[in-house]
Amino acid sequence: MSVIHAKILPKSFNAKRALELACQTLQIEADAIIALKNRISDSAGMSADSAMGAIEAPFAQAVALLLSCTGRVVVSGIGKSGHIARKIASTLASTGTPALFIHPAEAAHGDLGMVTENDAFIAISNSGETAELMAIVPIVKRMGATLIAMTGNDHSSLAQLATVHLNVKVDQEACTLNLAPTASTTATLALGDALAVALLDARGFREEDFARSHPGGALGRRLLTHVRDVMRSGVDIPAVTAEVSLSAALLEITHKGIAMTAIVDDKFHPVGVFTDGDLRRLIEHVQDFSKLTIADVMHANPRTVGPDQLAVDAVQIMEEFRINQLLVADADGKLVGALHIHDLTRAKVI
Structure with missing residues (x-):
């Protein structure tokens, strides 16, 4: 004292x-x-773990x-x-x-x-x-x-x-x-x-019922927030086609500010993904990028999450595979959004 x-x-x-x-x-x-x-x-003349006479x-x-x-x-x-x-x-x-x-x-x-x-x-x-x-x-x-x-x-x-x-x-x-x-x-x-x-x-x-009574609390945000509520959509989705150059893809990454881009086919289905982390690792092995297309260096078959899934599902996928970005695809496989871990943080899902 x-x-x-x-x-x-x-x-x-x-x-x-x-x-x-x-x-x-x-x-x-x-x-x-x-x-x-x-x-x-x-x-009722009973122990706490007995059902006999409980109704009395x-x-x-x-x-x-x-x-x-x-x-x-x-x-x-x-x-x-x-x-x-x-x-x-x-x-x-x-x-x-x-x-x-x-x-x-x-x-x-x-x-x-x-x-x-x-x-x-x-x-x-x-x-x-x-x-x-x-x-x-x-x-x-x-x-x-x-x-x-x-x-x-x-x-x-x-x-x-x-x-x-x-x-x-x-x-x-x-x-x-x-x-x-x-x-x-x-x-x-x-x-x-x-x-x-x-x-x-x-x-x-259930937890979901509790969340509906507490929409302003942390549990409410976790159990009531869906991917579509926090994802980037429309013109904010970073996306290029497979034949574009690596340089063009890097410009898309820079302009959209999510540290990644999706690579899509002619139906806007995601066929690959390329991130800032991939670029840093690529620099260690490749000196000349001028002749590379994004298809040469992308990760094929990217992981996706559905827009109607809970945002916590997206968090779980990111944590499991140690990634900071995630593509959002609808039931037909079409790219409809993109998520960065910071989007989930801002929404207070995590």
Whole structure:
């Protein structure tokens, strides 16, 4: 620790105590999650890897209800539970289960109109007696919506009203006063993640589905970007016929700025390729280029990728064969584009 930092620290600060509390907090919260895991496993008198009696477990019933929901999953809570409810709704929505968060106080003043009889309503309250939730939950029940409660008290009013109650009770909060929601919110958040994972698996949710919900993220770009979205096309494609001189081909490479040119036949099918790297290697063995045609020095049968393939497929081909350029050919074998690895980098595919 620097002298400057030491001067601004309050005299009451004890670094050793801070580290001890950090470890204690993490241990208490880890124990709360392990206890929750054991509670779920034991709820139907079963081990986690057994299917016998699984449907009797409240967690399995909750998943079944959410799967059969023809509307949306509405998640609600207030205070710290509200923050957890928002995150659970967000995780569900991004993993294939349409979901939204509703604030219970706002719901009592009009937002309850968002809830329909086809929805499933997840109410989160550690005590199970939160006044704002208890003001709207009976109405949700009368609407005919499915009610799932997540509380720390099996005998609470909210638990008794619920179709399914998920017990998130913890033995103690990590707070040294045993007051601030810490271990209880961690356990509730973990249970929400468990619901989302079980649901996405049951729905057959795939990487492609996740990407559609995250088009701005790295995975979205990788799984939604096709070759045609990033390739160079039209007049930007470097291409010459086989009979042109090497010098003419080098001019084409220079003008198109992709460090290569395709060699095409009369139907514009690629029959060869020549790159800057090929030129450097050629210089080591040939002094006079004046009598060479591009057909004399090109690589025949060039590798290609289709325009409708994913851009990551092009990346894989480049990495496998250690090349920086790739030709794009359609189903009829006609040259329709060209790719440089920098095009994929700019598109943030890699």
